Amino acid sequence: MYNPELSNMSEELIELWDDCMCFPNLLVRLKRHRSITLTFLDENWEPQTWNLKDDLSELIQHEYDHLEGILATQRAIDDKSFKWRA
Numbered sequence: 001m002y003n004p005e006l007s008n009m010s011e012e013l014i015e016l017w018d019d020c021m022c023f024p025n026l027l028v029r030l031k032r033h034r035s036i037t038l039t040f041l042d043e044n045w046e047p048q049t050w051n052l053k054d055d056l057s058e059l060i061q062h063e064y065d066h067l068e069g070i071l072a073t074q075r076a077i078d079d080k081s082f083k084w085r086a
């Protein structure tokens with residue numbers, strides 16, 4: 001995915017325990033938009049538009065945050081939003 005852009009972020013949010021290979025075994029409670037639109041250029045430089053919801057929406061928001069230098073820990077809902085994976 002080249003030059004990904006997110007748009008049409010739903011007002012509706014979902015709350016979840018997120019994880020990340022940057023901090024194995026740590027889970028972070030946060031909120032993400034339930035649905036988004038992802039536009040990007042594919043490996044053939046063809047524009048693509050994907051409408052995503054739930055798991056894929058959440059995943060792409062997580063990965064897009066990495067491009068912006070934002071980690072899931074920065075989106076924690078509060079100071080009780082951290083736990084170690086059981």
Ligand SMILES: [Zn+2]
Pocket residue numbers: 019020021022062066
């Ligand atoms: Zn990550």
